[in-house]
Amino acid sequence: DILQAKSGISVYPNPTANRIYIQGENVLQAELFDLRGRKVKATNQKQIDMSEMGVGTFILKVTTDKNNTKSFKIIKR
Numbered sequence: 001d002i003l004q005a006k007s008g009i010s011v012y013p014n015p016t017a018n019r020i021y022i023q024g025e026n027v028l029q030a031e032l033f034d035l036r037g038r039k040v041k042a043t044n045q046k047q048i049d050m051s052e053m054g055v056g057t058f059i060l061k062v063t064t065d066k067n068n069t070k071s072f073k074i075i076k077r
Contacts, residue, residue, distance in 0.1 A: 008024050009022065009064070017076075018050060020047065029043070030045075030063075031063075032050075033060075035059070050076050059074070060073075
């Protein structure tokens with residue numbers, strides 16, 4: 001499943017077992033938060049390795065070069 005936002009950013013696969021990929025132009029940063037609001041990962045790459053994280057739900061916040069942000073619900077299985 002691919003989630004596509006109006007901003008042109010998509011995140012896949014979701015749900016994921018190991019890694020998520022961020023597709024879109026001008027992506028500056030991606031931050032991954034647990035449901036308690038704690039930042040568990042941050043990167044400027046277009047992929048995030050989630051293999052060492054436990055099963056659960058996370059929030060991915062993607063920031064573009066125009067300082068726009070988009071959030072995605074990520075399910076780790």
